[in-house]
Amino acid sequence: MKALVYHGPGQKAWEEVPDPLIVDPTDVIVRIETTTICGTDLHILKGDVPAVTEGRILGHEGVGTVTEVGSAVSSVTVGDRVIISCISACGACTYCHQGLYAHCLAEEGASGIGWIFGHLIDGTQAELVRVPFADNSVYKLPEGVSDVAAVMLSDILPTGFEIGVRYGHVKPGDVVAVVGAGPVGLAAMMTAGLYGAARVIALDVDRNRLEQARGFGATDTVDSSDADWADQVRAMTDGLGVDVAIEAVGIPATFEACTQVVRPGGSVANVGVHGAPVQLALQDLWIMDLSITMGLVSTSTTPMLLKLVAQDKLAAEKFATHHFSLDQMIDAYDTFGRASETKALKVVIKR
Numbered sequence: 119m120k121a122l123v124y125h126g127p128g129q130k131a132w133e134e135v136p137d138p139l140i141v142d143p144t145d146v147i148v149r150i151e152t153t154t155i156c157g158t159d160l161h162i163l164k165g166d167v168p169a170v171t172e173g174r175i176l177g178h179e180g181v182g183t184v185t186e187v188g189s190a191v192s193s194v195t196v197g198d199r200v201i202i203s204c205i206s207a208c209g210a211c212t213y214c215h216q217g218l219y220a221h222c223l224a225e226e227g228a229s230g231i232g233w234i235f236g237h238l239i240d241g242t243q244a245e246l247v248r249v250p251f252a253d254n255s256v257y258k259l260p261e262g263v264s265d266v267a268a269v270m271l272s273d274i275l276p277t278g279f280e281i282g283v284r285y286g287h288v289k290p291g292d293v294v295a296v297v298g299a300g301p302v303g304l305a306a307m308m309t310a311g312l313y314g315a316a317r318v319i320a321l322d323v324d325r326n327r328l329e330q331a332r333g334f335g336a337t338d339t340v341d342s343s344d345a346d347w348a349d350q351v352r353a354m355t356d357g358l359g360v361d362v363a364i365e366a367v368g369i370p371a372t373f374e375a376c377t378q379v380v381r382p383g384g385s386v387a388n389v390g391v392h393g394a395p396v397q398l399a400l401q402d403l404w405i406m407d408l409s410i411t412m413g414l415v416s417t418s419t420t421p422m423l424l425k426l427v428a429q430d431k432l433a434a435e436k437f438a439t440h441h442f443s444l445d446q447m448i449d450a451y452d453t454f455g456r457a458s459e460t461k462a463l464k465v466v467i468k469r
């Protein structure tokens with residue numbers, strides 16, 4: 119089969135590799151019909167994730183058809199269309215029992231981390247993929263849900279919802295600021311509506327992204343490179359500050375921005391993946407009765423979000439801005455890698 123293979127920092131190829139085989143009785147093999155690229159894949163290609171070794175097939179998002187099932191798999195059969203979750207979960211360990219699949223203790227890949235596709239085991243940017251723990255890691259697609267909508271449920275929609283909206287305790291009537299209007303921030307904006315946010319303020323430094331945010335539920339936009347960006351946000355909240363500030367970039371400045379515009383008693387939900395320490399100004403913040411949360415997505419809400427997509431209550435397909443075929447994978451990476459020019463949100467790659 120063909121797959122997108124990582125060959126060390128800055129190097130990748132769409133090339134012939136051996137077909138995956140069932141290894142454990144809990145595995146399935148899925149023929150990928152649709153996949154996509156995540157910002158994390160770009161980080162890996164820069165060499166920022168040293169756990170990814172040369173020869174690894176990248177990708178942790180995908181939709182496809184089951185072609186083989188291990189002897190212990192009971193929830194799917196050959197021919198089923200499924201969403202592959204970016205998190206693999208054994209379903210039996212103590213964290214899986216708490217729904218904290220992100221920290222699955224099974225030995226596949228490495229114990230304690232559920233994100234293993236395109237990281238510690240071969241991923242989904244391929245014609246075929248071996249999916250471990252299939253009973254807990256793939257979700258059958260109902261009739262009528264398109265691949266393009268479904269592939270947004272592998273990672274970005276549950277991430278924005280679980281780590282942004284849910285951890286941030288968004289409530290009816292809340293004013294929510296989302297710093298970073300990339301796919302994950304936009305997913306938080308879109309799903310903040312599920313909990314009744316009254317006002318959703320998108321902050322970004324990229325004017326295109328701010329414009330796009332209005333299509334994902336943002337009621338207001340603020341260019342965070344403006345000198346008075348914080349005053350602009352406060353002016354939208356009667357001067358008090360926002361109820362919930364969601365960080366969806368992953369740099370110190372944007373985490374600090376969230377702590378600057380949240381009101382006393384509010385929440386800061388960090389979604390971004392950070393590569394450098396962030397100063398926490400506890401000398402100012404201790405008095406504010408804030409809750410600060412962070413985490414790796416578990417994708418435990420994927421089945422619920424899938425129901426909403428099936429009922430046309432979440433327009434997941436909106437994230438797909440560019441379409442490619444599998445043999446154009448390198449072009450898809452190029453378009454996604456130049457997102458500020460190409461206005462790409464999610465590039466969708468179909469068989």
Ligand SMILES: NC(=O)c1ccc[n+]([C@@H]2O[C@H](COP(=O)([O-])OP(=O)(O)OC[C@H]3O[C@@H](n4cnc5c(N)ncnc54)[C@H](O)[C@@H]3O)[C@@H](O)[C@H]2O)c1
Binds near residue numbers: 273368371388414
């Ligand atoms: N916690 C999790 O489980 C999880 C899962 C997936 C992704 N993530 C992380 O979420 C973050 C967002 O992901 P994405 O795919 O949307 O990323 P992205 O790079 O596509 O989007 C980031 C956005 O932030 C904007 N930005 C950059 N600097 C800024 C600044 N100073 N102020 C305001 N905006 C700024 C960019 O213009 C861009 O629109 C990343 O850090 C990613 O690694 C976390």
Ligand SMILES: [Zn+2]
Binds near residue numbers: 157158204273
């Ligand atoms: Zn991802």
Ligand SMILES: [Zn+2]
Binds near residue numbers: 207208209210213223
């Ligand atoms: Zn587990």
